[in-house]
Amino acid sequence: MITTSSKFFYALAGLLLVTGVVYGYTTGGGEVGPISLGYKGAVGDLLGYSILMGSAFVSAFVGFSTTAFRDGDPEAAAEILGADHAPVPVAPQTSYWPLVGAFGLGFVVVGIAVNNVFFVAGLIALGAVAIEWTIQAWSERATGDPAVNREIRNRLMLPIEVPIAGALAIAIIVVGFSRLFLTISKENAVWAALVAAALVFVVGTVLSTRPALRKDMVAGLLAVGAVATIGIGIVSAVQGEREFHHVGDEDSEHSDDAESHDDDAESHEDGAEEPAEEHN
């Protein structure tokens, strides 16, 4: 039985096929080139011809598929499943992987155009999304009980997710704050470290004294902290590191970072001569 949608797609395929042949002849195609798909002679404008013929074959394929699946007719689906009625699909549970995947794709786009680091980060995110999305989709259909399904998923994925998430959190903190400390002056770096430590202490104390605090509020606090750290890291990286210069005399066996521009300027004003000493 040729279904209604099949007829539409077959008609579309026919129209595209005819359009493609006409297009081939009107753009310089040979005698039998356009009707032999270029096997015997030129097809005219290759790109347009290819698109039209390609679209025609795609339409024919879709038409064939809808014939085979009978327009996704529910009665047919129920018959195949041996049930009285076809199962009714319902909306899925909450999942953040589509959002993470979109961000990953965004990173890939920025990366291929501007910076390879973003590209690699995006690919990693997309890989993680592919795995997580697949596991989530599978586990949601594992049994008929959503609670059991969630347990199955957690048993499989948490031993992988927790260490990776921990390593990622450490990496964010290390990279973010190291960019900050390398950008601002030494004195300010000390103050920034103190403020950060104080913040961690205060937030940790508040969390420990209020065990009944809502879980989403804690998650929100951590998310804000992570975004702030990443933001600080990006802004600092864009600003660039402060200028370092080699210190120590010729016999010195080691070198160390010295000062920012300001401190350097001060040293000159003080009349300090080479070899430079490390300033505090």
Place this chain on the structure above:
Amino acid sequence: MTVTDTEAPPAVTSAAPALAPPRPATGFAALIGTGDHRTIGRLYIGTSFLFLLASGVAGLLLGAERLDTSGVDVVGVDAVAEVFGIHAVAGVFLFLLPLLIGLAIAVVPAQVGARTIAFPRAAAASYWTYLIGGGIVLASFAADGGIGGTDADTVALFLAAMIVVLASLSLAAICIATTGLALRTEGMSLRRTPLFTWSNVVAAGIWLVTLPVLAAILLLAYVDVKYGPTFLAGGDQLYLRISWAWSQPTVYMYAIPVLGIVGDIVPVAARTRLTQHRIALGCIGAFAALSFGAWAMPGFNPSLDGPLDLAYTDEVPFVAVSILILLPLLAMAGLVADTIRKGTARLVSPLVWGLAALVMLLAGAANGALVSIDPIDLINTTGQSAQTHYVLGAATLGLLGGIVYWAPVLYGRRFPEGPSTALAAGGLLGTIVLALPELIAGLLDQGALLGGPAADASSGDVDAIEALNIVSLLGGAILALVALGFVGLLLKTATARRDGEGEAESDPWEGHTLEWAGDEPPAITSEAPVYDARHAEVSS
């Protein structure tokens, strides 16, 4: 010998505790992790209006630029191509098409009696990808990238982001088409499918054979920009390379669902069945087939630095399609008029929006027929811009009418009738005042592009052209006011339920199709099951 005493494990005295069911997310967490088709549709609709802001401002700047045809003073020669690019790209791919998709994602599942859209997480992924990709597109324009940009990195960024946006919209189209084809409830054959759903199924098919072609062109342009001119002479001719995507005949593919919207609204407003539902299905299918226009793109010039080959505009297929597409539109208009004549029509605001859209679509198709007639010589003049504005204006009016009509499904509340009707009338007036002077100026040889190769074509009656451009800008300003007013009404309607204002109305129009059926849908025995059930109750 060591004896190790092992303590026996405690006897199991009770069954293992039952696992707690997963707690559903709430608030913002629920929003960003949603798989609910109505929420995704609302997100699409809201975001598309944000992107309209960029397109609208750019359009008004271009309108202001035409007030004095002697030079390019308002945005400057260097920026004019980028402003053109923002106006076109944001208007079509970040506003109009996502708005279409948003409405379809929210409404199509309800129309076919499904509880969800097909591949709901893919639909969610398409939305988030569109949002992020669209943001990058606009950011690349701001950083001297995009169409007409001079910074190679940000032009490449624009091209890559546009490909991602097109991929996301294609993914959404797959979800919509699959829902219409595969999730229909028992008894709903394709012949009984509501017109909006049918129009989206065929539109999605056309989008799926068109958007990848555009993406391929952008990919070639990306390779050119990144690795040197190989295919398209770099990014210099990018606008001309991709402008077929919003020119005749491709421009019609954005208006396909409008026929479905009009076809669903009119019989409800007229309180009768649509005359010849099957013919309406055929009209929409024919209109969709004729709107496939990926073939009508500039040819590839092997010399790279030569002019673009626009020979297709003289060819028979272009002329034939441009004229033939009027036929399904006229047939659809005839069905609509006959339905209104047979019924007892109420002048509700969705009907005003829908009729305004249909009239503008007919005007656009007539304009397109004029463009295809060689002796009239409208190619590369504002006569082509007029057609684009007519058709895209019609699509926008129809979509806004669809949002007004399905607001009870989307937001649980109805738009206020008076302001909505006034906005519809304003939209009709604005579209005419915007596009008609452009057509007349095109007949006077005003070039389509500012600062581009056709700018010097404005050698006709300069005073008349500048006067027409003032009127056209006024039309743009009217449309901007209508858009702002509509967004205001939308926000008020969308927040009314949260604020407890007004009463929820599940079926204020006495609709005919399943989205108005509530929790107990009737058996599907025709294309208007709810209408049938209501009349069966009355007659019994």
